[in-house]
Amino acid sequence: MKKATIQLETLTCPSCMLKIEHATKAIKGVEKESVKVMFNSSKVKLAFDDGLVGIGEVERAITALGYEVKNSRVSDQ
Numbered sequence: 453m454k455k456a457t458i459q460l461e462t463l464t465c466p467s468c469m470l471k472i473e474h475a476t477k478a479i480k481g482v483e484k485e486s487v488k489v490m491f492n493s494s495k496v497k498l499a500f501d502d503g504l505v506g507i508g509e510v511e512r513a514i515t516a517l518g519y520e521v522k523n524s525r526v527s528d529q
Contacts, residue, residue, distance in 0.1 A: 453483070453499055453500070453501055453502075453528075453529040454499065454500055454501075454502045454507075454526050454527065454528060454529060455486075455497070455498070455499050455526070455527050455528075455529050456496075456497070456498055456499075456500065456507055456510065456524055456525065456526045456527075457495055457496070457497050457524070457525045458495065458496040458497075458498075458507075458510065458511065458514065458521055458523075458524045459494065459495055459521070459522040459523050459524070460472075460494040460495065460496065460514070460519050460520065460521060460522060461494065461519065461520035461521075461522055462494050463489075463491050463494045463519070466491060468491075468519070469489040469491050470489075471517050472489050472496060472514055472517065472519065473487055473489045475513045475514065475516075475517055476489075476496065476498055476510060476513060476514070478513075479500075479505055479509060479510060479513055480504055480505060481500050481501040481502075481503070481504025481505030482498055482499075482500045482505060482510065483498065483499040483500060483501075486498045486499035496514070498510070499529055507524050507526050510524075511524060
């Protein structure tokens with residue numbers, strides 16, 4: 453299991469948080485209980501099974517919604 457912090461360009465409204473939260477929780481391999489979208493800091497924190505999903509797939513799910521990923525940090529849990 454890996455942990456990731458994904459820095460987004462900006463989140464402009466609370467509904468943005470919900471969209472990102474729902475999209476990331478729907479990805480197989482993402483630990484649903486771990487997903488936290490922080491509006492004030494424009495960050496997404498989550499844990500994922502790197503045997504099932506890579507950070508690139510999570511980033512693509514977020515960018516497909518129209519949000520820009522600035523960078524991601526991944527570490528062992």
